[in-house]
Amino acid sequence: MEPMEKNRDFYEKLEKKGVSRRDFMKYCSFLTATMGLSASYVPKVAEVFAAPKQRPPVVWLHFGECTGCTEGVLRSMYPWIDELVLDILDITYHETIMAAAGHQAEENLHNAVKNHAGKFICVVEGSIPTKYEQYGMIGGRSFLEIARDVCPRAAATICIGTCSAFGGIPAASPNPGGYKGIGDALGIKTLNLPGCPTNPVNLVGTVVNYLLMGKLPALDNLGRPLFAYGKTIHDQCPRRSHFENEEFVEEFGSEEAKLGYCLYKVGCKGPETYNNCAVAKFHGGTSWPIQAGHPCMGCSEPNFWDTMTPFYEEM
Numbered sequence: 001m002e003p004m005e006k007n008r009d010f011y012e013k014l015e016k017k018g019v020s021r022r023d024f025m026k027y028c029s030f031l032t033a034t035m036g037l038s039a040s041y042v043p044k045v046a047e048v049f050a051a052p053k054q055r056p057p058v059v060w061l062h063f064g065e066c067t068g069c070t071e072g073v074l075r076s077m078y079p080w081i082d083e084l085v086l087d088i089l090d091i092t093y094h095e096t097i098m099a100a101a102g103h104q105a106e107e108n109l110h111n112a113v114k115n116h117a118g119k120f121i122c123v124v125e126g127s128i129p130t131k132y133e134q135y136g137m138i139g140g141r142s143f144l145e146i147a148r149d150v151c152p153r154a155a156a157t158i159c160i161g162t163c164s165a166f167g168g169i170p171a172a173s174p175n176p177g178g179y180k181g182i183g184d185a186l187g188i189k190t191l192n193l194p195g196c197p198t199n200p201v202n203l204v205g206t207v208v209n210y211l212l213m214g215k216l217p218a219l220d221n222l223g224r225p226l227f228a229y230g231k232t233i234h235d236q237c238p239r240r241s242h243f244e245n246e247e248f249v250e251e252f253g254s255e256e257a258k259l260g261y262c263l264y265k266v267g268c269k270g271p272e273t274y275n276n277c278a279v280a281k282f283h284g285g286t287s288w289p290i291q292a293g294h295p296c297m298g299c300s301e302p303n304f305w306d307t308m309t310p311f312y313e314e315m
């Protein structure tokens with residue numbers, strides 16, 4: 001049976017939302033390519049959404065950050081994708097979208113962790129103050145206490161955003177609170193999806209990889225999936241030929257800027273930054289910093305706020 005026939009209900013549901021099968025398959029092709037899989041996987045990726053075999057429970061924690069990563073996922077590229085993501089994940093606890101508050105919320109977290117111990121995925125946003133724990137408290141417990149309680153009991157901890165992966169902006173020098181990323185703060189291995197914010201497609205790709213292959217994707221030595229962070233921005237940049245020809249923008253608003261020349265001299269950190277922004281782009285493939293004429297700030301690299309500044313000066 002054709003997968004589409006088999007999952008008629010799913011496609012009818014999509015069509016009611018005004019999403020054609022063609023649009024959906026286009027998204028699945030884009031996701032499959034982003035995940036570094038061959039086109040033969042497209043029907044299997046579609047099947048993960050159309051007929052989810054398992055919905056891993058997810059506990060989503062917030063620590064020191066701006067919630068930009070959650071905003072990115074919830075306001076995903078296509079308005080219907082967020083619903084599909086919520087269909088393949090069983091989000092049992094998420095501070096931004098849950099209805100519960102106060103003691104009820106605390107109890108929900110406690111129950112989710114207890115009932116799904118060893119099976120849930122813990123997604124973490126934000127970093128943890130380790131010097132002055134009282135800088136971050138929820139329900140009378142410090143971020144550090146909460147993370148120590150929850151993360152080691154998860155099947156895997158996925159750090160979304162540079163803050164939870166590496167410390168990010170809260171850990172910027174002089175870092176009075178002693179903020180650290182989750183792996184560092186707890187001394188555990190985490191899967192890291194850095195970016196400030198992370199491109200939601202990389203979270204979806206990681207989860208779909210897990211549901212499709214039964215395991216997390218291959219990682220580099222900083223815990224980042226190779227499918228997304230295996231190459232530098234510079235290696236995938238459409239302005240690269242201008243770099244090779246030494247055609248540089250020296251000033252914003254100039255003729256060279258209009259011609260789309262290389263942004264290296266106005267501070268582009270693309271040569272030192274590992275991320276897939278050039279191919280994944282943001283907002284449904286609309287654009288990304290360099291396409292919009294802005295240098296890459298290296299937002300997905302450890303300590304970017306310290307090592308990549310000043311942002312508008314040549315490396």
Ligand code: FSX
Pocket residue numbers: 064065066067068069070125126160161162163164168169195196197198
């Ligand atoms: Fe950090 Fe993400 Fe930057 Fe913000 O959660 S990576 S401050 S976009 O929201 O953590």
Ligand code: SF4
Pocket residue numbers: 233234235237238239240241243261262263264268269270271290296
């Ligand atoms: Fe490299 Fe940045 Fe120039 Fe692109 S704009 S070629 S990433 S230096």
Ligand code: F3S
Pocket residue numbers: 195196233273275277288289290295296297298299300
């Ligand atoms: Fe960040 Fe550079 Fe991409 S600033 S969003 S890694 S282009």
